[in-house]
Amino acid sequence: MSVTLLVGSQKQLADGLPWLRQFAESTKLRADILVLGLDHRTLELRSQKELESIGSESPKQAATKSPNRVERVEADVEAISLQLAKWDSRLLLMVDDVDDDRFQATLFDRCAIKSVWLSSxxxxxxxxxxxxxxxxxxxxxxxxxxxxxxxxxxxxxxxxxxxxxxxxxxxxxxxxxxxxxxxxxxxxxxxxxxxxxxxxxxxxxxxxxxxxxxxxxxxxxxxxxxxxxxxxxxxxVSQKESWNQSLSASVRYWASHVAEPMDREARLELARSLEEGSEPSLEFLGLISAAAMLAAFGLLQNSAAVIIGAMLIAPLMTPIMGAGLSLAHGNRPLFRRSMLSIGIGFAGAFGSSFLFGLLVRLVHHPVVTDEMWGRCNPSPLDFCVGLVGGMAASYARTRSHLSSALAGAAIAAALVPPISTAGLQASFNVWESTERGWPVFGPLILVCVNVLTIMIGTSFVLYARGLRVESGHKWATRMTVSLVTLLMLVLVWMMHLEKWLF
CATH class of the missing domain: 3.40.50 (Rossmann fold)
Incomplete structure (x- = not known):
């Protein structure tokens, strides 16, 4: 544990060092220095030399044999927060700098540990x-x-x-x-x-x-x-961290140990890709309709291979991930566009499978196959499928060498087959529930659960990987809480329904 001084110039080092020494002695914590700017090698060497002059170690430091540390860090709030978490720092000390006032204000406001912003x-x-x-x-x-x-x-x-x-x-x-x-x-x-x-x-x-x-x-x-x-x-002095800031810092620290943080260019590229893929278009509608008809054919033939093929070509995962990104970014326009694309995709898939079912009735006696009945019994376990699938897909999108895992995540999410099942059953006029399941409504509930869990899982992973808004956004918080609450209500209802049916 330590008291950490953040410096970006020789003057800040000279002004802050006496206060760092005093705070470290009073708190019995180690004195560390973060040098702002990866190119400030000279300032880093000077800071190391000055730290040596602090002299005697604190009792905690002496017990752990842990020396004072100096390290350069990128001039970025998240990079600083990660380094503070890595050092288990308990207090951040900043010396006021008129030229860097806006950055210091942002850091002081967002820092998850106690902070002192000092004009010495x-x-x-x-x-x-x-x-x-x-x-x-x-x-x-x-x-x-x-x-x-x-x-x-x-x-x-x-x-x-x-x-x-x-x-x-x-x-x-x-x-x-x-x-x-x-x-x-x-x-x-x-x-x-x-x-x-x-x-x-x-x-x-x-x-x-x-x-x-x-x-x-x-x-x-x-x-x-x-x-x-x-x-x-x-x-x-910001007195202490709130529970959400502490949780946020823990998530970021955990994520940084699972994989290297994304750099700014990678974050911008991923955000741009998801935003473009979330735009509603005729191309999107045509592809989702084709995927739904292919899934309908596989369902009627009891062919798992054809159903898997339909899952792979369906583009519905991208706008759902776009909605998850909007929750992490606090981007309301992107959320609206993504939800519009999801709605269009849902309508296109349902409509095309419904029409396909009507065509089947002209040449063949309609039969509800085992593959179709298998999607008429949504259960609480389906929540895990969407949540884990969404987290896996979004993580794979943030790691270019894992792009091959996207296919598996798309198959696991299984978004299109339930919609096609509902469309076929509606066209076959199969509405009455039986011991085998709940036609039409069961598959639609399964789709809604998958969409919500993928969206929430995606927002969590993208937030942890650095794609997040720079300051607190009330709309994003309210929307996330609302979606989680809705998901919990559906879960409770499904558990009650399952108990009543069985």
Whole structure:
């Protein structure tokens, strides 16, 4: 376990090193340094030399015989998060950099571990009389942070006027108040004024946040204080990870050990391929209709080989994976296009197999074969088929040397044969359920279950492999939760139905 300093320049290293030393000593954790930029070899060597000057090891470090570490990392939020997880880092320390402000803000907001975003005006304070908390309401939190990182409680309050003004920002201004200054601007002015009046060189102001700093009302004011303070050092602290951030970090760390992370070009190429394959078109409709008719022929002939051939040429898997990508990316337009393609494919497959069944009735007595009855009994086990098949297919798409596995995943998913079964049974006018299964509706339920499980499994794998939105997306979260809830309701209903029938 460690405290990790992120540096991208000599100045950040010089400003951050005293604070890294202090935080490591107070927390009894190892001091590590991440150098931002794969080409910063000189800065890496300098960081290694500076770390040697920290001196004595912490008790935990001495017990494990684990030396301080320095490593270069790509200037990417996900790459940094993976390295922090690999090092089992407990605290990330960033020194404010005006030229890299946007990147630091993104990292501070998304980092899954406790983070300190510091504007350093000198060495860490040695007395509690130089440590400020921002106001009484956050004093308990600030005391815990200060005691943990500095070994002392804050001895002073900066004042709370600038915070109470922010309560007005959530209320839309009335006509009579429209000429008044923005409450955020007023709070910024008040905070900066208090800092200049009350703080001296060597002071420190703690500004605590929860797990999502950018969503809190005093975030903009704290950012202004971070960039414009003249006397005191300012430290913005995200207190601790939320359960979803912790889970997200664990998923990313696990995925990075299963396979090498995809680079940016590979992610863009895969996303582009899935988006293009999810577009509805006459070509897509023609191919899915041909696959459905071929599957219908195989079902009538009880020919597993023909049915497998129909599964291989059916293009329905791609728009379902496109919908999974849209959930990982938070891309609502792509989700709509993918669902439209799925709907068109479903209608085309059902319609073509229905017409094929009508043609069969003209020349042959309609018979519901064993292959058809075998798709009329959806069970809870079918959930595993779609979920595992979707995860396997999406993983194979992210690994070019595994493209041959896509055929097996398409066969396992078995999307077209149930639709063809439903179309044939409808054309044969077979509707009554028997002990052998539930005609028409049973195969359609099986298709819906497969589509939902493939979609959810795909979104999970693509998210883990790096194809995800850069910040939290409420629509994607709501939609994923809704689909999982719907899937659970169907599962409960199927279990109840199976118990009732058998």
């Amino acid at each position: 005006k000198g060495a860490p304070p040695e007395s509690s009389h130089h440590v400020f908390s921002i106001d009484d309401s956050s004093d308990k939190v600030t005391r815990w942070i200060s005691r943990r990182l500095l070994g002392m409680d804050p001895g002073l309050h900066l004042g709370h006027e600038w915070l109470t003004e922010l309560a007005k920002q959530s209320e839309p201004p009335s006509d009579s108040e429209s000429e008044h200054p923005d409450p955020i601007d007023a709070a910024i002015e008040k905070a900066l004024s208090l800092e200049r009046q009350r703080c001296d060189a060597g002071d420190l102001i703690w500004v605590p946040f929860g797990s999502k700093p950018s969503s809190e009302p005093h975030y903009k004011v704290a950012r202004a204080l971070l960039g414009q303070s003249t006397q005191a050092s300012v430290a913005l």
